[in-house]
Amino acid sequence: DTEVTQTPKHLVMGMTNKKSLKCEQHMGHRAMYWYKQKAKKPPELMFVYSYEKLSINESVPSRFSPECPNSSLLNLHLHALQPEDSALYLCASSQGGHYNSPLHFGNGTRLTVT
């Protein structure tokens, strides 16, 4: 069982909808990540939060808006998405702050934009 929990597991939304993806970890990790993964491709980094501050934004379109309310929670707010945004969205966490801090992934939210 993964120690990083993501909800919902599946999400179907229209291009005018607003929805949020949620991620939670209770390992005391201080870094949290959003990745996007298309079928048969490796994960692509979107955002990194370190100690609840956004430290990396990989030039992600503004229709994706991350939020880190506290060190255990990470949200990804979605608005006006496009069909090409359909993918598996993975959350991960790590101890953060130093090397050899392996990432622990959740099982992802499979998003379909219609």
Next chain:
Amino acid sequence: GEDVEQSLFLSVREGDSSVINCTYTDSSSTYLYWYKQEPGAGLQLLTYIFSNMDMKQDQRLTVLLNKKDKHLSLRIADTQTGDSAIYFCADESEYGNKLVFGAGTILRVKS
């Protein structure tokens, strides 16, 4: 920029050993990781190796690192049908928190 490459597909018979290969370009790599992804699931951390090590063994898994050639391999002994999955190698970039993933190797185990 940094690049990580893997062979795309490997098919083995149950009980045989599997060897998945990976090459990377970042000469300042500190840690290299292997992740497993089963259908419909996230990535599971299998093992990792520090760049000053040549080999690491963990039960059925053996990681070999040739730092001179920037070549990493994962050997799975006595491969089982449950090992069928996509295997990603990943390089920890000089920025620490950022991983660079290879394209993934699909391992198919035939019974």
